[in-house]
Amino acid sequence: MSLPFDLRPNPHPRPTAEREAILAAPGFGVSFTDHMAVATWTGADGWHDSAVVPYGPFSLDPATAVLHYAQEIFEGLKAYKHADGSVWLFRPDQNAARLARSAHRLALPVLSEEDFLASIDALVAADVAWVPSAPASGASMPLDNEQSLYLRPFMFASEAFLGVRAAQRVTYCCIASPAGPYFARGVHPVSIWISTTYTRAAAGGMGAAKTGGNYAASLVAQQEAATHGCDQVMFADAAEHAYVEELGGMNVYLVTSDAELITPELSGSILEGVTRDSILSLAREFGLTPVERRIGVTELLEGIDSGWVAELFACGTAAVVTPIGTLKNEQGTHQVGSGQTGETTAALRKNLLDVQYGRAEDTHGWLRRVL
Template sequence: MTSTDATTFEVRPSSHPRSLAERTAALADLKFGVVFTDHMARATWTDDEGWHDRRIEAYAPLSLDPAAAVLHYAQEIFEGLKAYRHADGSIWAFRPDRNAQRLARSAERLALPVLSEADFHASIQALVATDAEWVPSVPGSSLYLRPFMFASEAFLGVRPARRVDYLVIASPVGPYFTNGFQPLSIWVDAEYNRAGPGGTGAAKCGGNYAASLLPQAQAYKEGCDQVCFLDAATGTYLEELGGMNVFLVMKDGSVRTPALGTILEGVTRDSILQLCREGGRPVEESRIALTELLEGIRAGEVTEVFACGTAAVITPIGRLKGTDFDVTIGDGQAGPVTTELYETITDIQYGRREDAHGWMSRLV
């Protein structure tokens, strides 16, 4: 992890923090992304000054000019990571260097200024230290951190903005899916695409997620939990879910996942690939045709399918449905490989297992 100095973000304490009773009530009823802590990190960039005015300040509504570029041209990116409280009370982040690096790649793709890794780490460390009492300790809980950057210059014209704001907000959360580690049913959408070649699929920007909302609504109508997209070029190869990468486990124990290019390079995805390779499990990153997947499931060659991402970590997939198919994977339950990987990663995140890779970074 990059050496950082959290004091580069000046702490300006909130004049109206929640009371102990209010915070206790919020932490007793954890949902995902609906309650936020008392403070947020913030910094501003202008083309003449660069990054400046780094601070921790009270969580509050933003004031934006109606002509703010982000509202018209969607020049915006974000990240997602979690802070975990360990048994000794210390607070840690999982591979935050990867989030910092991905934010930089997203910034370059969206013509936004790159935030240094040092500033990224300092912002999350300073915020978590300021709002440490908001980090929950019940099993399966964490403090979800949302760094984001957007074009705040007031102008109408198609060019990169000359003023940009960077913020980090935090939300105490329980499991992303209310049923926890239970199999999902997936609608495979053949009509809409999340991203295309040369587009922004590999960047973590709001537009990619906006494009997933209509097909996600269709998935709900079809009785499914999530949507999976196919490639825009041919409409035949798996890409990813609306916000998660996808993996297959084969009968011979090998693991397959769609190759990078038009999909997001997930931090959890990378961790799974590394754990599999180190454990002697063959790994293949390649194009996976939907027809090949369906044939493999029916023939018993594909024994498990799961999705992964920061919010849910790893989630088993028990069913795939499309306009002309509806198949159950195995017995429809979480398989042994999916379960082992989930337990390994979450044990590392919560300090229950040795962190042999140096993935955890202490924040407080």
């Protein structure tokens, strides 16, 4: 039996007019719904005190462990409204499994899949008015205008103590935010800086866990990319700086002229993305051979220059699929094909969105209905 996430209604929800104004132009990660799902874990009592409560700040002691030792993890997934008004999640079981793997790596308690899904179901039900509307029946949503309810489950060490050990009090929370495209300018090819100064994660580290420290480590490299006029940063491996790993927050794929769809193999330092796995599953439906292997930085750049790499894109829950137009490093600039969005990239992106929004048949059983 799952934890009971009973609703404690917010006595002061956003006025309808304010909510509708937000939904008309939600942006990404800037506005939040009226409620949040919470639960507490202690070493003595396990998971308890679960509920959907009014959205609001946490009160933290200055000695709260997460502030000093960064013991925290998170997830990201979306709720999609279909044309008939129903609301669905995309592969939430994979997010639950990854949260559990991250918990193991950060010495945090595991929240069961059943409890993870119960928290999300209860929160979406409480704030269903915040789920952006689906496009009109028969309409095709523009590739740069998808909207959804972004869900952010997270867990952190909330025990107040100073000392390097696993916390004995942990807080779980899930918040929700109506979201438009991740990139404000929509779906356009991005420019990528290949960093050899900084690395995201190393073998034996936390690269395969979804934890804030990995993203914090990417920020200075992102600033480095910006100084070179690039939108995002691509990391190489920590040992040799010779092999492609991932972007600051997305996995990477290349489409070759001989119909291979190649992505760096999971080596313990790369996040196992849900979108990444979905694209691997879709590859053969698009006449592509999926390949997971090490990709040399030199191999990639030479492949772009020769035309062997026909398309390059990044993927993740927030941005879905993002075309990459150019790569830059200290030696120069390398344009991928025409520098525009490739046909395969656009087709894979459209297919994923069509399944998520109920415009195409879910032949893989990836969708889970909430309401």
